[in-house]
Amino acid sequence: MLDIKWIRENAAALDAALKKRGAEPLSETLVALDEKRRSVVSALQEMQSRRNAASKEIGAAMARKDAGLAEKLKSEVAELKNTMPEMEAQERELTAALNDALSCIPNVPLEDVPVGSDEKDNVVKHLWGTKPGWNHAPKEHFEIGEELGWMDFEGAARIAGARFTILKGQLARLERALGQFMLDVHTTEHGYLEVQPPLLVRDDAMYGTGQLPKFAEDLFRTTDGRWLIPTAEVPLTNLVREEILEQDKLPLRFTALTPCFRSEAGSAGRDTRGMLRQHQFMKCELVSITDADSSLDEHERMTACAEEILKRLGLHYRVVTLCTGDMGFGARKTYDLEVWLPGQDSYREISSCSVCGDFQARRMNARYRGKDDKATKFVHTLNGSGVALGRALIAVVENYLNEDGSVTVPDVLLPYMGGLKKIERAA
Template identity: 55%
Template sequence: MHDIRAIRETPDAFDAALSRRGLPAASPEILALDAARRAKIHAAETAQAEQNAASKQVGAAKASGDEAEFERLRALVAEKKAEVARLQDEAKAEDQRLTELLLTIPNLPYEDVPEGADEADNVEVKRHGNPRNFSFTPLEHYQIPAAKPGLDFETAAKLSGSRFVVLRGAMARVHRALAQFMLDHHVEVNGLAETSTPVLVRDEMMLGTGQLPKFGEDSYQTTNGWWLIPTAEVTLTNLVNGETVEEASLPRRHVAHTLCFRSEAGSAGRDTSGMLRQHQFEKVEMVSVTTPEQSEAEHERMTLCAESVLEALGLPYRRMLLCTGDMGAGARRTNDLEVWLPGQDCYREISSVSTCGAWQARRMNARYKPAGGGKPDYVHTLNGSGLAVGRTLIAVLENGQQEDGSVTLPEALHPYLRGATGIDAEGALV
């Protein structure tokens, strides 16, 4: 959410930042609601002062025996009391309208974020690793003989419908091994704190990280009101919801492996083959909570943490700086990591690492106490995939496929598979 004081002070800059996202000016409507709210508050305070003054005079009129004045003042007190209540209700309603409007407005991009309309305007920052030269035409993951026995889309469709998969045998083992490897790597190499959280959350938690009120259609809600998390960003970030923490405790760096659920609203016809885009998937998520001064360096650090997983698995990738039109609503800047998929002959997103500034913190009312004293300030929050487990499995299969239909697995996974180094063309670990 945005700071109303900052909008009052620099409305043109606020609108200019929104225009970089391709959005119309919002400050006129915001400031009109703010002015109406403040006018109601001022009127209520004035009426309260008049009520207090009249209340003091009631006793004097009674003591003097001036019955007419006493009745007039008593009626005035009752009138002002009703006026105060009415004006306070109207001010509360204006405040609610203002809050609801502010909650729908996306974050403002940092100045170094390239302006653009969609993914075509994203900027490549770097590449790591060279795509392998195949002596045969590489297949997509669901076509590889080694993977076919363990990727059961037909049974999943019977159980749940489209965009689900049942993993069997080696596929299930490698998928689990990837998640365990990622967690261990982030804890032991990158210094993140492993955290286990629920996958069902209240409305307030989805509101805190920005999935509500505008993007509820992208998630699933149970009949009793809980939401299934689209990512552990929701739970990990909201660990500080409503809290004021000590500066000395920051930065806080969490990592969690969870199931994630997304309706994929608006993605009809996209990535319908294979397991690239699923309603239910697993992800290892990173979240950092920092002071404002720490957040810039932390964004780079988190991006490197995600990159280190790809490098440990020997997967070629590139880092993309997203343009203003391709960023999520809560981000001020986003680095996407795209892994090379030889079966598709292109790079595909496997991680997004975003810095959100204080946008989420204001929604959550999450603050910190400065170590040197002074007024508490809002924390900054950051989140990133470290990595999407299913997409990493796809990348491992496609990059490790052999002409005979088998798959060679990354060395980093061997200890998690009882020493197995690959999957044969029949789908067995070997």
């Protein structure tokens, strides 16, 4: 959430930022709403002061035996007591309206974020590795998985409907190996603390990271009012909600390997086959909590941590800087890691790493204090995938496909595969 004080003082900057994101200017509406709220708050304060003063004046009048003045003052106090609850209700309504309006405004992009409308305007930052050179034709992951007998879409559809997958046997083990490998690298080498968070969260947790209220339709909700997490970013970031942290304890870095659930699974008619866009998928999430001065450096570091996973898997990828129109709601800047998929003959996103500034912290009231500081500041939050397991599985299957239809297990995963070096056809 943006600071209304900042909006009042930087109205033109907000409208320029919204224009970059393809949104209409809102500063005039927000400032007018805030002025109305401030006016009511000021009137309430004056009423409170006058009521207190009049109450003292009543005592003084009665001490002077000025009954007429005392009665007049009592009538004034009674009138104020009758009027103030209405004003208080109005103030609550205006505050709620302002907060509702602010909660739906996206974050302000950093100055170096490329301006554009959609993914066509994203800018390639760098590439790593090379595309595989084969004598045999590439295949898409669902062809490979079904031919091997370890990937079942029809069975998943009978059980749960569209956009679900059943992995069996060797491919199920391969996905488990990918998850364990990622967790081990991030916890033992990159300094992230492993967390097993709840998969069900309350409204305020979803609000804190920006999923609510704007994206409620993209989420799964349970019958008791909780939400299935769309990403472990939600519980991990909310670990610091309503906390005041010591600056010298920052940064905090968390990682979690969890199922994720999304009701919205991409554009209609796109990626309907296979497991690229699923309602349920596994992801290794990275979250960092920093002070205001460290977040941009932490963004580069987090992205490098996610890249290291792809490098060790030997997967060709590129890093792109998302343009203003393609960036997520809460992000100030985002790098996407796009892995090469031979079967699609294209790059596809496998990780997004975003710096959010204090946008989420304001919604969570998460703050920090320096050693010699009296005042607190809002923390800065970052999140990224380190990486998405399903898409990593797709990338490994397509990039390590052999001419006979088997799939070679990448060397870094061999310690997790119980001696299995190839994924071969089910007996």
